Amino acid sequence: MRKLFGTDGVRGTANTHPMTAEMALRIGAAVGRYFRRDSSGAHRVVIGKDTRLSGYMFENALTAGLTSTGMNVLLLGPVPTPAVGLMTRSMRADLGVMISASHNPAEDNGIKFFGPDGYKLSDQAEIEIEKLIEEGVRPAQAQNIGRARRVDDARFRYGERVKSSLPRDLRLDGLKVVIDCANGAAHRTAPEVLWELGADVIPVGVSPDGKNINLGCGSTQPLVAAETVVAHGAHVGICLDGDADRVVMIDETGAVADGDQLMALLASRWAAEGQLKGGALVATVMSNLGLERHLAGSGLRLERTAVGDRYVVERMREGGYNLGGEQSGHIVMSDYATTGDGLMAGLHFLAEMVLSGRPASDLARQFDPVPQLLKNVRFDAGQDPLDLQEVKRAIADAESALNGKGRLLIRKSGTEPLIRVMAECEDEGLLERTVDSVVGAVMGAVSA
Structure with missing residues (x-):
């Protein structure tokens, strides 16, 4: 049984066990040992974070622990969680770390880990890391201490990857889009990507101060974004959470569509185009029964997993499926990303609006949910x-x-x-x- 790790890494209130600087240092040292145990030579880890004030503290503590065991650290700064999975693979790193408590309030924080393949660690790996944490720090020899450096273009690399998931000639010209970034990790990237694709962008939640992440905004509190859509006559709204790995959509009337509706849309479109692998969508036990019935009506299956997007991803990889997610808005498109990506999923909804010529209100209500x-x-x-x-x-x-x-x-x-x-x-x-x-x-x- 894991003691520190939950369904998505280690999480808690900052400066309260287990989310203390001391524990972060120990976790960093343990993870460094875990990924250096089978080989010698140069090792590297990428670290991203969201916009929480405590992110500075945990970034420094993790860096100290990791470099003490000989890991070289590449600091990405504020980036969405899916960017860490991407950069871990593209930079040939042994490990990726995201410092974020996702949709939780600003006083919380968390630490998520990605393996060298860009996927979140398994339960077994987390159990082994916990054992190393209990054993304590085993520093490298002085001449083998690691280095740390900043990577300045991580969000740009991520933005290009997100855009590349769309047809190359697709543009969003004439589409008025409200984008709510929850004062979080995507506060710069998401508006930039939408603008580069030609959308008329109305930003919400793009002024982080370290304490206002997810506060009255974002995917768990979409009221302000919905009001903004209606007030500005926007065609659609995209609401991300603090680390931008989940999304809910808002149609032109201000109605909110959750992850189940978005998955239903994507599954139907991909199946019609022959792109849905295995004839199935992978979702958790929390997804609505109406989604399951809707898929069955189209000859598709719903594969259910335990709650947590990494369990969704594990089932997708086991069964060779390429679409999955959670009702809360984690949407995993494994042809393009290794974890839930709110911005990418939102862009694919916008792409369907452009390609079909249908309004958001038509696309966002794929089925009638069971109460x-x-x-x-x-x-x-x-x-x-x-x-x-x-x-x-x-x-x-x-x-x-x-x-x-x-x-x-x-x-x-x-x-x-x-x-x-x-x-x-x-x-x-x-x-x-x-x-x-x-x-x-x-x-x-x-x-x-």
């Missing part, structure tokens, strides 16, 4: 409410009530101390009663 309700219950570290008998009984009763009418999903968040209770059911009254009964039992257990 879905999700509620979260926060618990203290050390607790495990799901092990208590009264909670187990409430879950069993809820499953019995939904039998044949819907589905129930209970899980712990991999990034926050939350129990997530989600259900789907056509009967909205039954849906609400079912979720509330489980939430009530968990809350009673937490407060006891």
Whole structure:
């Protein structure tokens, strides 16, 4: 069992265990040992970050730990998470590191790792790294300490890669686009890419100050972007999160479309063009039942995985699929990227608008979702409410009530101390009663 790593690296409140400078140094040293263990000679790691104030602290601490074990560090500065996967491969690095807590508030931060192939590390690799962290720092000899240097053009390289995923002659001339960058890692790259493709760009959330990432903006809080779309008469809006690996779309009426709708659009288009490998889309257990029914109606399959875009990617690689993602907006197009890429997915939605001549409101409603309700219950570290008998009984009763009418999903968040209770059911009254009964039992257990 992993102790530090969750579903997407190590994450927590800055200056609180495990997200302290001391721990970041130890993690850097352990990862350096892990990737140097089988060979000698020059080794390199690329480090990117989002715009959080604590990013400076963790960047320096990780650099110290990595160079202490002989790794040479290439600092990319603020770049989207998918740029780190790209740069790890293109710079022939042994390791990629992204310092970000994604959609979480500014006081949180996290550390994500990519292997030399540009893909996130496996559970087994993270378990082995945790063992090395427990063993402590083993520094290299003085003459073997690594170096660190800045790479100034990382965001430009990434921008070119994103544009290259579109047909070369496709332009966005005449398209008015609101782009919400969540005051995060894509605050410069995303508007630049859209402008270079010819769009009339209306930027939102492009003034990071270290403390306002995801604050009242971005994919988890798209209201300002939706209002901006309507106020400016824009054709479409793109909402990214803090590290730009997820996206939600906004149509010209201000309605929000989640990752399920975007995946449905891409899967249908790729299948029609003969580009969808394996006749399937890979998504998590959180994706709406309506998506599964929509795909089945087109002769396509939905392959479900555990929550977390890296589990989606692992299944895609195992089965040879090239499209997957999460309802939250991680969209993985493995023909072009190694992880979720919000900007790239948003551009492909815009490309479909141009190629089809249809408005965003037509494209963003691919299916009618089954009513879905999700509620979260926060618990203290050390607790495990799901092990208590009264909670187990409430879950069993809820499953019995939904039998044949819907589905129930209970899980712990991999990034926050939350129990997530989600259900789907056509009967909205039954849906609400079912979720509330489980939430009530968990809350009673937490407060006891």
